[in-house]
Amino acid sequence: MASSSPLCGVCVQSNITKPSTIWCFECDEGLCSECKDHHSRSKGTRKHDTLPISEYQKIPRDIVKISQTCGNHNEKYTFYCKKHECLCCGSCIVENHMECRDFDKLVDVVQNTKVSNAFYEIEQSLSEISDNIQIIQNNREHNLKRLSEKKMQIEKEIEQARITINTHLDKIQDDIIKRLNEIEVNESKIIREMLNVLKENENEINESRTNIKNIKQHATDLQTFISMKELEKKVASKNEFLQSLINSENFKNCELSYTANAAMQYLDNHIKTFGEVETVTKSCDVVLKQRKDKQAQIMMPHLSSTLVENVNVKLHKTINIKGQFIRGCCMLPDGKMAFSSYINHGSAVRVFNCHGTKDFEVITPTYAFDVAYISHDNTLAVTSGGSHAKCITIIDIQSKQMKKTVPVNCYYYGIAVTDGNFICSAAGKGIQLINPHNNSTSDLVRDDKIPDLSYVTMFDDKIYHTNNQANSVTCYDLQGTVEWTFQNERVLRGLRGVAVDNDGNVYVVGELSKNVVVISTDGHQYKEIATVSDGLSQPISLDYNRKTNQLLVSNFIENAMTFTLI
Numbered sequence: 001m002a003s004s005s006p007l008c009g010v011c012v013q014s015n016i017t018k019p020s021t022i023w024c025f026e027c028d029e030g031l032c033s034e035c036k037d038h039h040s041r042s043k044g045t046r047k048h049d050t051l052p053i054s055e056y057q058k059i060p061r062d063i064v065k066i067s068q069t070c071g072n073h074n075e076k077y078t079f080y081c082k083k084h085e086c087l088c089c090g091s092c093i094v095e096n097h098m099e100c101r102d103f104d105k106l107v108d109v110v111q112n113t114k115v116s117n118a119f120y121e122i123e124q125s126l127s128e129i130s131d132n133i134q135i136i137q138n139n140r141e142h143n144l145k146r147l148s149e150k151k152m153q154i155e156k157e158i159e160q161a162r163i164t165i166n167t168h169l170d171k172i173q174d175d176i177i178k179r180l181n182e183i184e185v186n187e188s189k190i191i192r193e194m195l196n197v198l199k200e201n202e203n204e205i206n207e208s209r210t211n212i213k214n215i216k217q218h219a220t221d222l223q224t225f226i227s228m229k230e231l232e233k234k235v236a237s238k239n240e241f242l243q244s245l246i247n248s249e250n251f252k253n254c255e256l257s258y259t260a261n262a263a264m265q266y267l268d269n270h271i272k273t274f275g276e277v278e279t280v281t282k283s284c285d286v287v288l289k290q291r292k293d294k295q296a297q298i299m300m301p302h303l304s305s306t307l308v309e310n311v312n313v314k315l316h317k318t319i320n321i322k323g324q325f326i327r328g329c330c331m332l333p334d335g336k337m338a339f340s341s342y343i344n345h346g347s348a349v350r351v352f353n354c355h356g357t358k359d360f361e362v363i364t365p366t367y368a369f370d371v372a373y374i375s376h377d378n379t380l381a382v383t384s385g386g387s388h389a390k391c392i393t394i395i396d397i398q399s400k401q402m403k404k405t406v407p408v409n410c411y412y413y414g415i416a417v418t419d420g421n422f423i424c425s426a427a428g429k430g431i432q433l434i435n436p437h438n439n440s441t442s443d444l445v446r447d448d449k450i451p452d453l454s455y456v457t458m459f460d461d462k463i464y465h466t467n468n469q470a471n472s473v474t475c476y477d478l479q480g481t482v483e484w485t486f487q488n489e490r491v492l493r494g495l496r497g498v499a500v501d502n503d504g505n506v507y508v509v510g511e512l513s514k515n516v517v518v519i520s521t522d523g524h525q526y527k528e529i530a531t532v533s534d535g536l537s538q539p540i541s542l543d544y545n546r547k548t549n550q551l552l553v554s555n556f557i558e559n560a561m562t563f564t565l566i
Contacts, residue, residue: 008032313563328370414455459500484523497541
């Protein structure tokens with residue numbers, strides 16, 4: 001605000017100190033009540049614009065500092081130069097604006113400024129900005145609340161997981177202890193029974209030994225002879241009994257043995273954490289207020305810098321993948337290539353190095369249809385197609401092992417990755433977005449006529465989807481609105497894989513037409529860039545590497561090729 005209690009400018013000139021009661025903007029000074037009376041009657045000042053000092057003090061300090069005189073010439077501003085959009089005094093015009101022709105009197109320019117549409121628009125725009133700040137604040141506060149709630153939910157899930165694991169471990173521990181006790185009791189019983197039999201025989205032998213002493217001392221020779229014969233039989237019988245006892249099934253050293261379940265070692269060696277806690281970001285659904293149509297931001301479509309008629313390809317490398325029924329392929333940033341395939345003994349994802357030789361393979365638990373690269377954690381996402389088990393398999397490229405499976409509720413075929421989420425072609429449902437972190441699913445395009453074996457990709461907030469039954473490729477925006485559809489059965493038949501280059505040109509393989517066709521960003525122009533003569537026999541899938549500007553094309557049961565776009 002303006003400084004408090006300014007002194008009367010006229011009285012100050014006479015070394016008199018009096019507080020001002022009004023402020024004159026044209027004189028640019030305060031006036032006391034006496035000077036005010038003279039000021040209002042004087043011919044030169046009676047029409048000056050004045051304001052009570054109490055009101056003047058409410059004016060913001062920055063506004064008060066605005067001078068109404070030229071800082072260079074100490075003259076009052078009298079004109080406004082439209083060309084330079086600046087205030088001018090008489091000297092300014094002579095020195096700097098002689099060549100300017102478009103001037104207005106300053107008094108005419110500023111007249112009715114406070115009630116002008118421009119000032120009203122500024123006022124309303126500031127009000128809107130304030131409202132928009134509140135909208136954003138509310139959004140962030142809600143985000144804070146959701147973070148806290150989600151943290152508590154995750155903590156409960158972790159605690160419940162621990163309780164479940166502990167309960168399960170307690171049960172299997174009780175089971176194995178029970179089994180251990182049963183075995184020990186049973187084997188001990190067998191040994192004790194044998195000891196009892198031996199004790200009985202030992203007593204008989206001891207009794208016979210005592211009898212021998214008595215026989216020697218008191219029996220006749222005849223009695224001794226007869227007793228000896230009986231004792232011989234008993235000795236033979238007992239020896240035979242002992243031998244049979246030793247040879248029996250029960251006469252074995254019984255030891256207790258314990259072999260830990262391999263899964264228990266897996267817990268120790270492989271399960272290092274309860275899971276992963278990470279930040280999942282997505283666009284805020286905040287819509288700011290905009291009063292003027294001219295203030296709305298218009299999203300211009302991506303314009304291709306390369307016309308399709310100028311697109312050509314040159315064969316770079318051939319990869320030997322014969323005998324493997326390839327369905328999907330993708331290129332990794334380091335030049336490696338991944339192929340999803342079905343072979344006689346099951347499904348697998350095979351990764352080849354940049355030289356075209358196999359690096360490793362991972363057997364998948366379901367039918368491996370399409371494969372896409374996930375950049376943020378260096379993994380591969382593999383759809384299961386029409387397998388009995390509905391899931392998306394995640395493969396860790398670093399460890400060369402299956403990392404996890406994401407359960408889904410329908411048959412997914414083509415797959416693309418965006419911001420860590422999956423965009424999939426769902427047979428009989430449309431195109432869906434899957435969040436692998438919470439397994440949530442949302443519809444991007446609802447279409448119950450979308451067939452199986454269809455592929456999908458994404459570029460610049462556009463989704464591209466092939467339909468092998470309609471022999472078409474369609475471009476959608478993120479709201480599911482059709483931007484364009486390309487359908488020309490003389491050019492493309494049996495459409496399968498689809499990819500988009502850095503300029504937004506769309507590449508599609510025709511399995512039945514045995515070719516690769518590039519389509520312009522608006523879907524109007526096209527050009528055939530690869531055919532049977534380039535090695536295509538039954539092309540099924542393709543992918544574009546944005547770093548190397550190369551196109552990977554895979555046949556179903558023949559070789560795959562990489563082409564350089566020229």
